Amino acid sequence: xxxIMNLFEAFTQDKLPREGGFIITEHLEDTSRYARYEIISYGxxxxxxxxxxxxxxxQADGRKIYVLFEPLNYSSKHIEPSYRDDAHRIPYRLSExxxxxxxxxxxxxxxxxxxxxxxxxxxxxxxGLNTSYIVTKDDSTASVILGFFEQSFWKTLNTSRTDARNxxxxxxxxxxxxLKPFVE
Numbered sequence: 001x002x003x004i005m006n007l008f009e010a011f012t013q014d015k016l017p018r019e020g021g022f023i024i025t026e027h028l029e030d031t032s033r034y035a036r037y038e039i040i041s042y043g044x045x046x047x048x049x050x051x052x053x054x055x056x057x058x059q060a061d062g063r064k065i066y067v068l069f070e071p072l073n074y075s076s077k078h079i080e081p082s083y084r085d086d087a088h089r090i091p092y093r094l095s096e097x098x099x100x101x102x103x104x105x106x107x108x109x110x111x112x113x114x115x116x117x118x119x120x121x122x123x124x125x126x127x128g129l130n131t132s133y134i135v136t137k138d139d140s141t142a143s144v145i146l147g148f149f150e151q152s153f154w155k156t157l158n159t160s161r162t163d164a165r166n167x168x169x170x171x172x173x174x175x176x177x178x179l180k181p182f183v184e
Contacts, residue, residue: 002138004148008126010134011048011056018045020060021134022141022179024148026156028129029087033106033157035069036090039145040121041114041178055124056132062121063114065174066090067149068097069157070107081109091115098170102163108153110170114178142175 007023010016020043027036046059068081068090081090081097090111097109123132135144146168153164 002136002141002144004133004135004144007056007123007132007134011050016048016134017136018048019043019137020045021136022145023123023132023134024145025123025132026130026152027087028156030129032073033069033071034074034088035152035157036088037067037069037149037152038064039067039175039178040064040117040123042121051122055122057120057122059120061119062117063178064117064121065111065114065178066092067111067171068107068109069153069159070109072104072106077107100163100167100170102159104159106159108159108163108167108170110167111174114174142172142179145175146171 005015020041023040023042025038029035040062042058042060042062044061048056048058051057070077076084076088080093081088082093092111096112098112100108100110102108124130126132133148135141149171150164150168153159153167154161
């Protein structure tokens with residue numbers, strides 16, 4: 001069974017999978033329910049090290065998909081996600097996202113295709129409500145990641161359970177593309 005644990009705790013306990021794994025970063029705002037998530041698969045690891053001012057640096061190849069939760073009161077809905085300010089930006093235009101309206105007229109946006117990262121990427125230090133998790137590689141990795149998102153949408157972001165499940169259904173295809181290069 002795939003396991004999920006805090007990324008930075010796993011690093012300090014020397015439990016990060018060196019052969020590759022999956023990282024979920026959760027960026028929540030304390031002033032609204034706006035949320036930005038990244039799911040990263042990594043492999044071909046050369047090294048993993050901490051830079052105190054920045055975070056955890058992975059010298060590895062990776063693939064990322066992004067997920068946004070846009071509450072009803074978000075004031076910059078009219079701006080493409082790729083042109084928003086740093087706290088709200090993801091590298092996609094609306095046409096590159098599956099946009100699912102919820103029963104409360106909020107939006108869950110899921111990337112249709114992963115973004116490639118070559119040579120290295122950094123996971124920023126945890127601050128405020130921002131958290132990062134590591135998920136180990138296993139046959140159950142996809143179900144563990146989808147279970148995390150269903151719970152996060154439902155309990156953390158307070159969407160209906162039906163909306164949370166429907167959003168996870170939309171995540172299956174992009175998640176398969178993310179997992180594929182690192183499945184044995």
